[in-house]
Amino acid sequence: MVCKGNDVRQKKLHPWPVRLTHWLNAACMVCMFMSGWAIYNASPLFSFRFPASLTVGGWLGGALAWHFAFMWLLLINGAIYVLYGLASRHFKRELLPIGIAALKHDLTDALRFRLVHEKGVYNAVQRLMYWIVLAAGVLIVISGVAIWKPVQLQELVALLGGYDVARYVHFAAMAMIAAFVVIHLVLVILVPKTLLPMITGGVRTPDNEKNGS
Amino acid sequence: MTEFTKKTRQRVRIEPAQQLELENIQRRHFLRAGLTVGAMSMLTGCNLQDGDQVDKVLWAMSRWNDRVQAWLFSGRKLAPTFARAQITKPFPFNAFYGQDDIPEVDLTSYSLAVSGRIRDKAPWTLESLRKLPQRSDITRLICVEGWSAIGQWGGVPLKTFLEHIGADTTAKFVGFKCADRYYSSLDMPTALHPQTLLALDYADVALPPEYGYPLRVRVPTKLGFKNPKHVVEIFVSNDNPGGYWEDQGYNWFSGI
Numbered sequence A: 001m002v003c004k005g006n007d008v009r010q011k012k013l014h015p016w017p018v019r020l021t022h023w024l025n026a027a028c029m030v031c032m033f034m035s036g037w038a039i040y041n042a043s044p045l046f047s048f049r050f051p052a053s054l055t056v057g058g059w060l061g062g063a064l065a066w067h068f069a070f071m072w073l074l075l076i077n078g079a080i081y082v083l084y085g086l087a088s089r090h091f092k093r094e095l096l097p098i099g100i101a102a103l104k105h106d107l108t109d110a111l112r113f114r115l116v117h118e119k120g121v122y123n124a125v126q127r128l129m130y131w132i133v134l135a136a137g138v139l140i141v142i143s144g145v146a147i148w149k150p151v152q153l154q155e156l157v158a159l160l161g162g163y164d165v166a167r168y169v170h171f172a173a174m175a176m177i178a179a180f181v182v183i184h185l186v187l188v189i190l191v192p193k194t195l196l197p198m199i200t201g202g203v204r205t206p207d208n209e210k211n212g213s
Numbered sequence B: 001m002t003e004f005t006k007k008t009r010q011r012v013r014i015e016p017a018q019q020l021e022l023e024n025i026q027r028r029h030f031l032r033a034g035l036t037v038g039a040m041s042m043l044t045g046c047n048l049q050d051g052d053q054v055d056k057v058l059w060a061m062s063r064w065n066d067r068v069q070a071w072l073f074s075g076r077k078l079a080p081t082f083a084r085a086q087i088t089k090p091f092p093f094n095a096f097y098g099q100d101d102i103p104e105v106d107l108t109s110y111s112l113a114v115s116g117r118i119r120d121k122a123p124w125t126l127e128s129l130r131k132l133p134q135r136s137d138i139t140r141l142i143c144v145e146g147w148s149a150i151g152q153w154g155g156v157p158l159k160t161f162l163e164h165i166g167a168d169t170t171a172k173f174v175g176f177k178c179a180d181r182y183y184s185s186l187d188m189p190t191a192l193h194p195q196t197l198l199a200l201d202y203a204d205v206a207l208p209p210e211y212g213y214p215l216r217v218r219v220p221t222k223l224g225f226k227n228p229k230h231v232v233e234i235f236v237s238n239d240n241p242g243g244y245w246e247d248q249g250y251n252w253f254s255g256i
Helices: A006-010 A016-042 A060-087 A091-096 A100-111 A124-148 A154-159 A164-192 A192-200 A205-211 B003-010 B016-033 B051-072 B125-130 B160-166
Strands: B113-116 B135-142 B146-155 B173-178 B181-189 B197-202 B217-219 B231-237
Touching: A006 B181, A016 A060, A016 A192, A060 A091, A060 A124, A060 B051, A100 A124, A100 B181, A124 A154, A124 A164, A164 A192, A192 A205, B125 B197, B146 B160, B146 B217, B160 B197
Parallel strands: B113 B231
Antiparallel strands: B135 B146, B146 B197, B173 B181, B173 B231, B197 B217
């Protein structure tokens, strides 16, 4: 056991701040994706548009209003999650370490669809994926703020390679997060017993508690 | 360069009401097809124009975003400027109507009206505007749609003009009325920004019709739709004059 101080938290697979921010984030992300795709459609970066049925807002003004309203909820929720993750050592406890050997081993397993699910323990591939999606989350906020304020925050835009490049960065970060969501949902479908604990919190049994710490 | 012409040609501009009608047809079709993206499909109708509860929240958030942006805005921070070689050619035409509907302005009888919280309400001719100190900047125009283009605009700094007409610069808003029923407005700090121009020239020659002749507002710190063209009246007010797009739902401040 790393942290003996908080027994209640240790007994839950997913502590309530993680569950609350997870579901709020899921709702925010749906709004941000759908409104973002509508905004993309107004001036596509690539030779495709998103189907109107996957967008929200009805027209560009509506989509922008959705995007710039939910960005606040997303930002506040994300900040709470990150602060909690650092303060409670959630990141360190659940998402570290990631060894190269373990990564190789777990990746081979995953690609062979040998999904050994240890309750309460993330394997190396999962840990890496969470770090990647967290990084993509930071990148999407930074690039989003940059293309929202390319004059007031021109130094940030310059860092990203200019306004036009920053739009691609924002899109790429979206694509990374979308890919994560797809894999995440597929895994939940393949291992459905993981869904309920994300809602109720689940129970961490003494057995996997040792592994989990 | 050619990419822009292609883009402008492809983009079909329709008024928001028509757009809405189109979206409604698409949405009905979509619902009939029985494909719903969870509860979100129930909300796709919230578009800032129906006045329902979600719309009210979205409008309130937009007003909050006005305040945040006003706070982020620095009257001293200049928009990046570019070299002549970086100018986008041809610079894209953009309006809420097609190129065939550019208003005809009779240059010989043109005058710029000024009203509201100002001292001297005499109208201005183009010649008198040209006699004021001029400034020219090569800046990036960023459209609310996301695309951008670099151009060179020259003219009278709006601040200089406001000083000449004895405007109350402690007032909150500067409004603009255009020859094509377009209208828009700026917050006073943005109106007084050194790069905010009453533009008379594009690329060193008098504004051609497609770029808003004979006078447009050029604000490098705002999105493109806050740069009204064919301006025929300027007024200073403490009541927010809104704007053609702003009143339909584009964020009013729209600073960049």
